[in-house]
Amino acid sequence: xxxxxxxxxxxxxxxxxxxxxxxxxxxxxxxxxxxxxxxxxxxxxxxxxxxxxxxxxxxxxxxxxxxxxxxxxxxxxxxxxxxxxxxxxxxxxxxxxxxxxxxxxxxxxxxx
Amino acid sequence: xxxxxxxxxxxxxxxxxxxxxxxxxxxxxxxxxxxxxxxxxxxxxxxxxxxxxxxxxxxxxxxxxxxxxxxxxxxxxxxxxxxxxxxxxxxxxxxxxxxxxxxxxxxxxxxx
DNA sequence: TTATATCATCGTATTTTTACGATATTAAAA
DNA sequence: TTTTAATATCGTAAAAATACGATGATATAA
Numbered sequence: 001x002x003x004x005x006x007x008x009x010x011x012x013x014x015x016x017x018x019x020x021x022x023x024x025x026x027x028x029x030x031x032x033x034x035x036x037x038x039x040x041x042x043x044x045x046x047x048x049x050x051x052x053x054x055x056x057x058x059x060x061x062x063x064x065x066x067x068x069x070x071x072x073x074x075x076x077x078x079x080x081x082x083x084x085x086x087x088x089x090x091x092x093x094x095x096x097x098x099x100x101x102x103x104x105x106x107x108x109x110x111x112x
Numbered sequence: 113x114x115x116x117x118x119x120x121x122x123x124x125x126x127x128x129x130x131x132x133x134x135x136x137x138x139x140x141x142x143x144x145x146x147x148x149x150x151x152x153x154x155x156x157x158x159x160x161x162x163x164x165x166x167x168x169x170x171x172x173x174x175x176x177x178x179x180x181x182x183x184x185x186x187x188x189x190x191x192x193x194x195x196x197x198x199x200x201x202x203x204x205x206x207x208x209x210x211x212x213x214x215x216x217x218x219x220x221x222x223x224x
Numbered sequence: 225t226t227a228t229a230t231c232a233t234c235g236t237a238t239t240t241t242t243a244c245g246a247t248a249t250t251a252a253a254a
Numbered sequence: 255t256t257t258t259a260a261t262a263t264c265g266t267a268a269a270a271a272t273a274c275g276a277t278g279a280t281a282t283a284a
Contacts, residue, residue, distance in 0.1 A: 227284070228281105229282085232277100233279090236275095237272100239270100241269080244267090245264105245266095247265095248261100248262080249262075253259095
């Protein structure tokens with residue numbers, strides 16, 4: 001054990017934000033969220049039609065978005081209606097906003 | 113070839129945003145950026161001291177942040193001074209802002 | 225009861241990510 | 255000239271992500 005300043009593994013907010021960011025880390029998931037927004041809500045099938053990916057692949061992406069908390073699915077067999085999860089959405093929005101704005105406050109002189 | 117509406121692979125903005133998001137998709141990279149901000153700029157060694165990861169691992173994370181455009185490194189052997197890349201930072205800030213705010217504009221009624 | 229339609233999940237292959245120790249690099253210090 | 259100090263890169267192993275086809279699950283329609 002070296003006696004340097006160690007972070008208690010990771011900061012809770014950093015973990016939370018990284019989780020959202022990771023979910024946003026693939027173009028198709030960004031576009032799924034956009035599409036979901038433009039339709040307010042929609043079924044899996046509508047999304048599958050729009051993207052050049054297999055149904056199972058889209059379903060997998062939807063699962064990741066759901067697990068990250070960004071969307072929620074209301075199951076209504078045999079259909080599932082997805083929409084943005086408003087609570088977590090705003091949480092993510094706030095995290096990213098604070099993150100980027102906090103950065104902008106500081107003097108950015110990159111001196112020697 | 114089914115004649116459904118296909119996206120021309122992916123939207124340029126979606127790709128760009130996903131690239132930023134992916135770079136933000138790991139807690140340690142979030143914290144590195146925060147740390148970098150609190151110091152305005154700093155050397156690799158200062159970052160290595162703070163996190164419980166090997167020097168080579170931190171260097172790898174820095175490389176990813178650099179390749180995503182979020183930071184830049186001014187080499188000054190044997191040291192390298194890193195700071196936030198202001199141009200791309202603001203680009204990312206804008207992308208995320210638009211993304212989240214556009215979403216909030218729309219009516220969110222999740223009707224049947 | 226037996227399809228059917230709509231999704232999710234499974235199995236699998238390929239690629240990417242994450243992390244480490246070891247080694248290479250390079251200007252300055254001895 | 256030979257260290258030394260600070261980083262990057264390489265090699266590698268383990269885990270996770272990505273994509274697909276095939277199969278499973280479930281309420282409704284026939």
